[in-house]
Amino acid sequence: MFRSLWNAASGMESQQANLDVITNNLANVNTTGYKRQRANFQDLMYQTMVPPGEASSLEGNQVPTGLQVGMGSRLASVQKVFLQGSLRTTNNPLDVAIQGNGFFTVKLPDGRQAYTRDGTFNIDSHGRIVTPEGLTTDPQIVVPKTAKSIHVAPDGEVTATVAGQSAPVKLGQLVLAQFINPAGLSSRGNNLFMETSASGKPTLSNPGVNGAGRLQSGFLEASNVNVAEELVNMVIGQRAYQMDASSIRTVNRMLGYTATL
Incomplete structure (x- = not known):
């Protein structure tokens, strides 16, 4: 009993x-x-x-x-x-959603890498593309002060229209990290994940390559x-x-x- x-x-x-x-x-x-x-x-x-x-x-x-x-x-x-969350329109060119597999890679203040599905990007006082917490993308992308507009292509290429130049200027490349077991990632908070032995090592590739998803500028991925x-x-x-x-x-x-x- x-x-x-x-x-x-x-x-x-x-x-x-x-x-x-x-x-x-x-x-x-x-x-x-x-x-x-x-x-x-x-x-x-x-x-x-x-x-x-x-x-x-x-x-x-x-x-x-x-x-x-x-x-x-x-x-x-x-x-x-x-599972993929639905995409919602924001019309902000620095809002970027991942449609498919992969994570954005950002750099923590201690130099370690973290991973996120949150593509709410901003520009800091140094012109760097950063997360709402001020973490820079990895690789780092810097927007010149003379930039009039920014465009993020589905393949992750970031370009800007700069004053005095007719052709768009390439600023950098957003890459996506994929894990063999994303469920093994450690949740850090602030929409960030950390690599663990259970998740495996990240595989970096351009969006749309090797199974990575493609990017949608002007959209954000909602919660699933x-x-x-x-x-x-x-x-x-x-x-x-x-x-x-x-x-x-x-x-x-x-x-x-x-x-x-």
């Missing part, structure tokens, strides 16, 4: 973690380039009284199913789901969170939590009955 209490308690902990993941998804429904998370669960160890296939002590026949009692559940992982789906999952998780709590109350009443015998 005490096993039932711990089983139900583990189920409540699992559903609490599930609701934490769901509410984080809903909180980021308007976050540019956000990828929804999914909680994955596993059953715990089993108490085995009779192993399946063991010979019966009475007739010597083989036991077809055995006797195993579960010990509850646990949170196994929280997985990022890297489906609000209706998350609300349904929230109701399911809430009901599962309530049933686990009800199981604890039921076992508690049974123990009370036993104590009064």
Whole structure:
């Protein structure tokens, strides 16, 4: 009977973690380039009284199913789901969306590289193309002060119309990083990911080459969170939590009955 209490308690902990993941998804429904998370669960160890296939002590026949009692559940992982988000128009030439696979590469203040799907770029006081946090793209791209307009091509080439010159001037090239296991990237916050041993090393290529997506200037990639789906999952998780709590109350009443015998 005490096993039932711990089983139900583990189920409540699992559903609490599930609701934490769901509410984080809903909180980021308007976050540019956000990828929804999914909680994955596993059953715990089993108490085995009779192993399946063991010979019966009475007739010597083989036991077809055995006797195993579960010990509850646990949170196994929280997985990022890297499905394409919808593109929304901004008409800002420095807003760039990735249509397909890949991440923009930016440089952190300590010199390390980080990766993002958020193409909300700006120009700082030095003319460098930077993220909203001031992180420069890698490779770095500098816009001259005399530039009248900027254009980002689908293949990542950045050009500008400069005063006094009729032909566009090439400023640099945006490259995309691809990972064999993007779900293994570590979330840093601020729409940034970091490489890990699980993600593998990045493969850098120009957009549209070697499986990398193409760029859309004047667009941003919206979050891939489906609000209706998350609300349904929230109701399911809430009901599962309530049933686990009800199981604890039921076992508690049974123990009370036993104590009064």
